[in-house]
Amino acid sequence: xxxxxxxxxxxxxTLDFTLGDNETALEKLREAVRLDGQSFAAxxxxxxxxxxLRLLDEALEAAEKALAICPHxxxxxxxxxxxxxxxxxxxxxxxxxxxxxxxxxxxxxKSPPPAEKENP
Numbered sequence: 395x396x397x398x399x400x401x402x403x404x405x406x407x408t409l410d411f412t413l414g415d416n417e418t419a420l421e422k423l424r425e426a427v428r429l430d431g432q433s434f435a436a437x438x439x440x441x442x443x444x445x446x447l448r449l450l451d452e453a454l455e456a457a458e459k460a461l462a463i464c465p466h467x468x469x470x471x472x473x474x475x476x477x478x479x480x481x482x483x484x485x486x487x488x489x490x491x492x493x494x495x496x497x498x499x500x501x502x503x504k505s506p507p508p509a510e511k512e513n514p
Contacts, residue, residue: 403422404436411443419443420440420447427459437457438460441477458474467497471493472494475488
């Protein structure tokens with residue numbers, strides 16, 4: 395079974411970024427979204443890398459594209475909250491932060507807590 399080439403690019407870009415090769419990471423992510431404009435992973439990674447590099451306009455654009463693809467993802471709402479806060483828009487930051495918390499709570503309600511083990 396062959397792996398998705400866009401996902402491979404995202405993974406490689408993440409490694410590049412982790413190793414400090416920011417330009418190569420951005421090049422790979424830009425190519426990934428060019429090849430598949432519907433790749434949530436590529437857009438989200440692009441948002442996070444751009445945010446970390448203080449490219450806030452590009453981070454916001456990438457995060458909004460990721461949100462359009464997967465509007466119920468907790469992590470993209472968290473990313474958007476951080477981006478908006480850094481841009482100085484507390485109202486939008488709080489809106490996305492609240493949505494992330496709501497989605498997290500809904501996720502917790504879907505998964506029952508593990509059963510407690512009785513002590514012998």
